[in-house]
Amino acid sequence: MQGGEEPSKSRPEEALPRARARAAALALGGARRAAGQGWPLPSLGALAGRLAAALARELDDRRGFLFLPIGVSAGAGLYFGAPHEPLPYVALLPAAVLIGIAVWAREKPFAFHLFALLAAITAGFALASLQVQRMAHPVLGEQLNAAEITGFVEATEHRPRGSRVTVLVTTFPRPLVDAPRRVRVTLAGRDPPAVGSHVRLRASLGPPPGPAYPGGFDFGRAVWFDGIGATGYALGRPQIVPAPVIAPAGLALTTWLDGTRHAIAARIRAALPGEEGGVAVALVTGLRDAVAEPIEESMRVAGLSHILSISGLHMALVATTVFFLARALLALFPDLALRYPIKAWAAVPAALSATFYLLLSGAELATQRAYVMTLIVLAGIVLGRPALTLRTLAVAALAVLALTPWAVLDPGAQMSFAATLALIAAYERYGHFVTTPPGTAEDAVWLRRPARYVAALVLASLAAGLATAPYAAFHFQRLAPLSLIANLAAMPAVSFIVMPAGLVGAVLMPFGWDDRAWRLMGWGIDLMRDIADFVARIPGADRGVSAMPMASLVLLSLALMALCLSRTRLILLAPVLAILALWIAAREPRPDLFVDGEARTVAVRGPDGALAVMGDRTSGLADRFAVEQWLSADGDRARAGSKELIQAAACDPLGCTLPLVGGALVALSRHPDSLEDDCRLARVLVTPFTAPSECAATVIHLDPRKAGGGVAGYRTEEGELRLVSANAPYGGRPWQAAPPRVATTNAAARLQPITGAAQAGKPAVARATARSRDPLDDMVGESASERPANAPQ
Structure with a gap:
């Protein structure tokens, strides 16, 4: 029985596999003792029997649904990792066959779950292939110098030096088979044209860059999923010119959202100039252009960079506040409160506010995960059912993978799901220590709430920090060993000062009384920055690690799944997988x-x-x-x-x-x-x-x-240099412009x-x-x- 769960009586049919497994184990032990062998290491057959019994227990607990997102993500990962582009519909037939076999074998639990998992893997493969084919667009094959293009500005971004714009192309210099539909161009000036304007510019364009080294982050593939087929830099200033075609329908909404974000940002900076204003703008609107690099770096080292990423904390605060405000307003009318389900009604404006915040913040993958989970929680409130469970996370993962299967490659999405999984699993198992901290007397009420908060903060920081550490090591080659200290010191300021003040400022902005809220938010941000700087200056706070192979990340991910999802002895697979992953990482050769x-x-x-x-x-x-x-x-x-x-x-x-x-x-x-x-x-x-x-x-x-990425060379034992290209063998992958x-x-x-x-x-x-x-x-x-x-x- 897990912590925080109520004991329940097992049905006879549920207890049968457990009784058989126990009887088999007792019989094996008795045979060993009768033979005078004591308790040596179990044989492979005994281990297989125990594993089967543990697996039967997991299936009896009806937790098979939790493994569906794992199968779908594994299938999507197999698609993206293929060195050659698969046939577009090759996985549809195996998926249909496996689904049929699973339905046919539904009376046999083990066979049903096995074929259901295989069907999920093939379905994830097929889903990723179909989504990539749906959004396929050309990639510029070679460098173009001084190319004159025109197009609509879809996005702008300020950089440490200059700015950057994404342009939806309307005219290209000459007809090309691989003419890109969107280009991303770096400008020398800090004043880019407004979103929605039609511009003409001269630029040097080329294919998006590949990985800097084999196994590194593929920048070309990442921008391809943003619809970008070429990158480059502008020669001179862009000019506003009349558009030869009608603007796309969605551009008006994009223009309005961008104008709203920048209007809010200007209002915040007017009341809160300086570095604190840049952080406040990032927390409220998602615009991180004005966040000073020293602040961002110190927050990375201290393990506080998750605060700048709009995800679960921000989305939950917005939806929860709107929900309780709406419910309180409805409760002012007794007739409504007594006759109608005002609690369910309050979930509607909460969902609308979460939707607006999703669009306003740019709808990154981590924000999409938080948004889907928020909607499921609100739906649970409407239906009168608990919603913040592992099943909620599983449904959110399936929704995100169905819409954007490339989320399996995104560092932010990986860390967001890993942290949320660890938090829910930790609270399921150890939540009773938070609700009833040991050592607090029943009459010491004034001590109980602070103790609960500290216990919850420690549990959340440990769970989220340990769960995201493998992904930080793989993608960014860094660890934050002092993140627990930084989060314990900074999160009270963030939870009680920064985020509430930001929400109050956003609510008061239409009425013109938001200045004081922004200044209070700036005071909290200044306190948070001082904590981050202090922790970042401690020796050993920034721990760099060598690049980790993909095999290690997969094994560590499986270890996390076993640790968080298992309720039986299958949890012992977690340390075994983790040790194997670290052993593989330690043996990974470094390029010369x-x-x-x-x-x-x-x-x-x-x-x-x-x-x-x-x-x-x-x-x-x-x-x-x-x-x-x-x-x-x-x-x-x-x-x-x-x-x-x-x-x-x-x-x-x-x-x-x-x-x-x-x-x-x-x-x-x-x-x-x-x-x-x-x-x-x-x-x-x-x-x-x-x-x-x-x-x-x-x-x-x-x-x-x-187009292409870098090359690495590895010394062999024979005294030779083995060369490895960052480009996969060319097989027509949609995001690859040309052969290696x-x-x-x-x-x-x-x-x-x-x-x-x-x-x-x-x-x-x-x-x-x-x-x-x-x-x-x-x-x-x-x-x-x-x-x-x-x-x-």
Whole structure:
């Protein structure tokens, strides 16, 4: 019996499998003792029997429905992980067959649940395939320089430097099969055109970038699901021009919502200028553009970044407040309160307010999960049934996966569902410790409520922190070991000052009396920021970890499911799966070579075991985004931006070199004139240019005009460098624009060190007199259309 549950009498048919399992276990123990064997480790047959008995107990408790979202998400994950694009309808027939078999075997519980789970997996695969086919859109295949486009502005975003707009294209420079429907363009100015306006701009466009390294986050796939087929930067300012076509129907709603969000943001900033105003705007409207990077970073380190993400806490506060306000207003009329179900009526404005907040905040996947759960809870109130259960979460997960199956890949959605699952399971099992804390006397009422709050806060922080830690380690390569301390200190300010003041300010805004509420909210935010800064400065608060393989994340996710959903000895699978996941992660090799998708930046693991960087230019090299991603994957984020990253590289105007472990050289070509020496002196050559066919080095040739991600190299026991591309083998995946662009003249590089004068001088020094200035400087001042086709972008 779990904590907080009422004991119930089992029906005879429910107790039968348990009685049989107990009898089998007693018989096995008696046989062991009769044979004089004592209690040795059980055999595989005995383990299988115990596992079957535990599984029968789980099925008797009617918890099979909770595993349906796991099966659907597993099927969606299998679809997105396929190296080649499956046939669009290939999984429909197996899903229908498995559903039929499950219905046919419904009288046999084990067979029914097994085939139902298999049907859920194939249904998730089919659902993901159909949804991707439904929203399929072209991706620009290669770089376009100085392309003039026109389109409607659908979204704007302020950046640390400049701004960014998403444009629904109306005219493209020339007819292309892969002409994108939407493009995302970075602007130099901080004042982007308004949402809904029709603009003309000149921009350099290219395919969305792929992962920075194999196994890294696929930025191109992520923006593809936002409907974007090309990214780039504008050349000059966009101009407002008349539209040649009628604006889409949904653009009017988008324009109104954007205007509302920015009007609220302007009102908040007027009353609360500075960094506190930026955080307040993010909490109320979801616009995180004005959140200062130091605040966001300290909140990440302290484990408080979940406060800035609009999800369960914010949605629950909005819906709950509106619900109780509506119910209180209806209760003022005795005739209504006595004759009609005003509690059910109050759920309607609560649902409408939650819907408006979903649209206002941008409808991210975590917010969608919170919204669906809020609607289910409100529906439970209308029907008079408890709704905040694991079944509620299961229904919410199925709804989100049905609408957006790619949520299985989204870090925010993964962490949101994991935290909610852990919270509900923790309160089901240990909620009685919160409602009745031990050590409080019956007459000490004034002590009971603070003790309950502290106990609930500790339980929530531990459950959510432990549940989201694997996903933070996998996606962001960081842990927040002091998050419990930060949440215990900051959440009272957030729960009792920041969020209530924000809600009061939003309610009073139409009446013009919101200034005091925003100032009170700013005081709470300032307190929260001081707590985050204090915790972030504690040594060891920011714990970086190396990149984790996908297999480890899957095993840790299964461990979380076993821990939260099991009520029998199946819960013992959780530590076994977790240990196996950590063992696999510890054995994961670290790359010795990183190359970005444009062959502009290279990182090499030197003899000291640390990464060093070289690039097509020296200025700003250590601050490049790819370098930050590589250092994060290496568990060495603290060195990001450090000048020591580029000190080991030997560079001349034609290229750079760095030594690998063992002395073999990796060369990066800056100009075609360097290729002859690089092929002769280096073991690995990275170049955006076409290398000679007789080149003796292993050539990594990446065409910057084509789409794709980075490349990593791993040292083998035989002393070779095994190259792995971040692009999956090309099979026509909808978010891939072109085949992988990695061409190597050798299958693997022999990494024996070079000898003689070449080793001492290095290619870069040997070429130093060949050219006295950087060839890329010759391109300064040229227009993008005049730049050579093979020049690095």
